[in-house]
Amino acid sequence: MPPPLLRDPATVLPSLGAPAPHPHLLRALHAHLLVSARLASPSHLAAFAASLASASHLAYARLVLPRRPATLLAHNALLRALARGPRPGLSFAAFRHLPLPPDHYSLTFLVRAAATLAASAAAGRPVPGQVNARLLAVSAHGAAVRRGHAADPHVQSGVVSMYAALGDVADARAAFAEIACPDVVCVTAMVGALAAGGDVDAARELFDGMPLRDHVAWNAMIAGYVHVGRSREALRLFDQMQRAGAAIGEATLVSVLTACAQIGALDRGKWVHWYMRSRGMRMSVTLGTALVDMYSKCGAVVTAMEVFESMGERNVYTWTSAVSGLAMNGMGLECLELFKRMESAGIQPNGVTFVAVLRGCSMAGLVDEGQACFDSMKGKHGVDPWLEHYGCMVDLYGRAGRLDDAINFINDMPVEPHEGVWGALLNASRIHNNVELGKHALDKLLAIESQNDAAHVLLSNIYAESQNWKGVSRVRGVMKAKGVKKVPGWSAIEVDGKVHEFFVGGRSHPRHKEIEMMLAEMGRRLRLQGYAANTKEVLFDIEEEEKEGAISLHSEKLALAFGLIALPEGVEIRIVKNLRVCKDCHDYTKLISKVFNREIIMRDRNRFHHFKDGTCSCKDYW
């Protein structure tokens, strides 16, 4: 009786991500295959070759394969295993040494290998073997053309997404244009390529023109909207997808959850969670991670942690989401604790994880702990600090008022400081009203990036907070002269599952009349409490919103007024803003929470503010 492993060639195939079979097992397997004469069967040989190729047993595969009559089946199995393995670049070596002419299967595997390498390179991950992803992509495409398989639909769709993974929309377009009669898969690949390149409108046009859309096509389009931050459109498309009766699967829900996270659509996010449970969907790592992210970005950090704890399998993304969620919600100590748990669990943190922990420490004023984390990066975890991490450290010292430490840290940096480092110093100067240091940081910042909008706005706010109105108008003049563009700010609020978006000074909401009346009422009641706008027409929103005269209002005030009208008493008001909240709006919201006796949860670009009884969870430290 052979071991169960040998009954079917398929069972010998390595599953993705599985550890490499132990050499002893491979030798035993080899012996069995030889003795039972199964190695003469091409399918068994193919399965065995794939098993050998699954990791570091490539040499063994090279030893076994040439001793048998060459079959493309076995060699394709090798290519397939290599393309899906940890070092896809090895497919190219195997391809070059093929003893037979490759077929359309071989080319499909080669293209997939190139696409995987391209994706790694685009993500900034080191490519094993130090290969040039673009060179390999072009050579894979070229091989397909030379071998006469460039017209195979499987190869074509792969080539389109391969160029998309490289970030080369023009080449993806060119490859797509060559397809005489693109099928639904090829068109979907192109929709994804256009969306990844940022041109979602072109993607949408292509999508709308599709004679037939399957669920993957819908997913590609929804993900495209999410990718460029047009989450409301993503959610609208998801509604249409359901009405169209397309199959809703994991990939769809992950994109929908990402959209909910972006705009703080907690009710919709909860609905997805409910939907998963009602359909008995498995909580995969990806789906669970998306849920943790959604709940924490919607301010429901307790639920986020419940989901996190309930997950059977967690990877570095899951842990990082949770660490980042705690940081964002101002729970610096808990964030640090979870990070330590991650270390004990043997999950290797990466650069993104460290950005999250350092930000958590920074927001909670945990200077020594943050310093210890930073010091452990390289030695203990083998993670080389990025410029972002240096920026986090300057932020950590600077926020805590240790401006000298921040400056010394910058002077001791082994690399040239980038705009983020100077930006952090500039922000620290603002918090601690150090105009001189702020000017210095700004000079450095503008020398690197003269069009930096946030820098100008920050300097203006430093002047404003120290009542230097001349300085403020000078900065504004400079901005106008240079044509520095400001990102428009928005605030979103969800009411009955519908997300309402407000822009600065906006009047386009259907209930704008009521909002105006509510704003007047809010102002009247605040004045009774002694509130006076601490800055008249001069204070910018911390980043880019501009206040133009007394009638213009920051978007969060509009959203807040609408929340007071549309949400019943006792229900907390949740607002999500794309920029940082300014001091005036922060003071205003604190008082509103007291005067109207409402809990207000506001997420800005960096963190959450939980307002209650006239105080904020950030302790005015942001």
Place this chain on the structure above:
DNA sequence: ATAGGGTTAG
């Protein structure tokens, strides 16, 4: 007897 497009953290 092997194959293509869509999904997670800053």
